[in-house]
Amino acid sequence: MPLDYQKVQYVCAHYQHILTIILFCSINTSALFFDFSVAPATEQEELVSTKRLRLATSVMSDGSMGTSKNYREYEHLSNILRFFFKHGIPDAPEHVTFTPVHGKRTALVDASNAGTAIPDCDGIYTFTPRLPLLARSQDCAPVLLFDENQTFVAALHAGWRGAVAGILGEFVRKLNTEHGIDPATVHVKICPCLLPCCFEIQQDVCDKVLENFPKTAIGKNTREQAVLNLVRILAFQASDAGIRTQHISNDWECTSCTKNNNGSYRYFSWRRDHTRGNNMCSVIVLL
Numbered sequence: 001m002p003l004d005y006q007k008v009q010y011v012c013a014h015y016q017h018i019l020t021i022i023l024f025c026s027i028n029t030s031a032l033f034f035d036f037s038v039a040p041a042t043e044q045e046e047l048v049s050t051k052r053l054r055l056a057t058s059v060m061s062d063g064s065m066g067t068s069k070n071y072r073e074y075e076h077l078s079n080i081l082r083f084f085f086k087h088g089i090p091d092a093p094e095h096v097t098f099t100p101v102h103g104k105r106t107a108l109v110d111a112s113n114a115g116t117a118i119p120d121c122d123g124i125y126t127f128t129p130r131l132p133l134l135a136r137s138q139d140c141a142p143v144l145l146f147d148e149n150q151t152f153v154a155a156l157h158a159g160w161r162g163a164v165a166g167i168l169g170e171f172v173r174k175l176n177t178e179h180g181i182d183p184a185t186v187h188v189k190i191c192p193c194l195l196p197c198c199f200e201i202q203q204d205v206c207d208k209v210l211e212n213f214p215k216t217a218i219g220k221n222t223r224e225q226a227v228l229n230l231v232r233i234l235a236f237q238a239s240d241a242g243i244r245t246q247h248i249s250n251d252w253e254c255t256s257c258t259k260n261n262n263g264s265y266r267y268f269s270w271r272r273d274h275t276r277g278n279n280m281c282s283v284i285v286l287l
């Protein structure tokens, strides 16, 4: 049968039109959900593997890492130790953690704090090797920091309140003014947290965010609800404080909706399950 060239031309033009629409939609969805100024975490992991430090975040299948108050109960402590072992993190003498209050205070810790939880702060940092720092979270963002000279490590906790208060930017400036650490040498890993796909917010939160951050920190989902991009807020303040864009990374895995290959959820999520006490942990240590 001879080819009907007019028909072929029509079909091609039709498909080209559809392809244009798909491309346009995907670019716009990406603009809402992804921030290309944040590097993929794999690049940073390659760097970390060559340095004298370790960092890792647990997943639901590692078990609950408890809270800063109850983690010495057998189940939680054994989960923590198993997780440390899996990632080559020494627990000697013991790790340091903290009790977050959704503020922006950070505390310097050393070997004298080993085995304790620092009260009323949202971040700890140390210049002491072999002292793991541990941040617990569900949907809030744990933020791990280190510098290229392996002088210090830090573990912060940033929910929307702490992020909007500027915890990360303020901490980077403190490192510079109080400890002489050049922000250009600092790397930031924003660990898994609630992403815009699941982070609907109300008008009062929108107003607070827009007081200090660009409009791109907030988007709209398919239900026309405002959604917060916590990673973008953190990346913005890190780069505003002098950290190089290519030194800021995130896995882009949402704690509420990311699933494993077998269909089970990968992370604990308050937004999804409303269960207290089941936390992941993010850990960083100088070796």
Ligand SMILES: [Zn+2]
Pocket (backbone or CB within 6 Å): 195, 196, 197, 198, 254, 255, 256, 257, 258
């Ligand atoms: Zn999600």
